[in-house]
Amino acid sequence: MITIPYLTAVSTYFSYGLIFAFGHLRDFFRRFLDWWLTSNLQGYAPICLGHEDFYIRRFYHRIQDCFERPISSAPDAWFDVVERYSNDNNKTLKRTTKTSRCLNLGSYNYLGFGSLDEYCTPRVIESLKNFSASTCSSRVDAGTTSVHAELEECVIRFVGKPAAVVFGMGYATNSAIIPVLIGKGGLII
Numbered sequence: 001m002i003t004i005p006y007l008t009a010v011s012t013y014f015s016y017g018l019i020f021a022f023g024h025l026r027d028f029f030r031r032f033l034d035w036w037l038t039s040n041l042q043g044y045a046p047i048c049l050g051h052e053d054f055y056i057r058r059f060y061h062r063i064q065d066c067f068e069r070p071i072s073s074a075p076d077a078w079f080d081v082v083e084r085y086s087n088d089n090n091k092t093l094k095r096t097t098k099t100s101r102c103l104n105l106g107s108y109n110y111l112g113f114g115s116l117d118e119y120c121t122p123r124v125i126e127s128l129k130n131f132s133a134s135t136c137s138s139r140v141d142a143g144t145t146s147v148h149a150e151l152e153e154c155v156i157r158f159v160g161k162p163a164a165v166v167f168g169m170g171y172a173t174n175s176a177i178i179p180v181l182i183g184k185g186g187l188i189i
Contacts, residue, residue, distance in 0.1 A: 023058030027051075061090045072099055075107050076115030159189075 065084060073080040080099040086092060107114070131145055148166060155164040167177060182188055 019059060019062070023054060026058065027054070064090050065093060070095065074115040075104060075109045077104055078102065079104055 065086070070082040070084075071079050072082050078101060081102045083096045083098040083100060084093040085096060086094065109115070127147075131147060151166050152164045155166060156162070165181075178188060
């Protein structure tokens with residue numbers, strides 16, 4: 001089991017609590033100023049009630065530059081991230097013409113199929129011409145193709161079992177399909 005060092009955990013919780021406390025302090029002064037400087041919006045319903053947008057206003061804007069990073073290349077093992085800047089405390093981020101070459105550690109492209117490859121790319125294009133993009137969808141949507149049957153036959157021979165079923169990535173396989181196939185105490189390899 002991986003454990004977080006005590007000092008790291010304490011400093012993280014302390015920082016989170018400090019931002020939370022300052023956020024509430026800023027909200028207090030904002031309410032006071034709003035009460036003091038009554039606006040001409042009397043009679044309009046508020047867009048947000050209470051603390052519905054507290055996280056967005058007081059937490060997310062401080063760190064949003066860490067998320068939703070635009071890229072300017074294929075999502076390969078290495079890719080180019082567009083640099084951004086802000087003049088209004090991260091409420092809006094503006095793109096620059098500069099890019100940074102970064103190692104891809106956070107994408108769903110763990111097999112590397114999202115990039116140009118001398119071996120895979122021509123075969124993917126040929127497969128799309130023959131079977132269309134629906135081959136990767138669930139069989140309820142697009143039906144079973146000869147490729148599905150061929151792949152399942154290959155898996156049957158490889159694992160030495162009487163039957164196999166193959167699913168495309170995603171499509172709620174883990175949460176929707178597996179519980180139907182096996183019950184409590186079962187094992188899927």
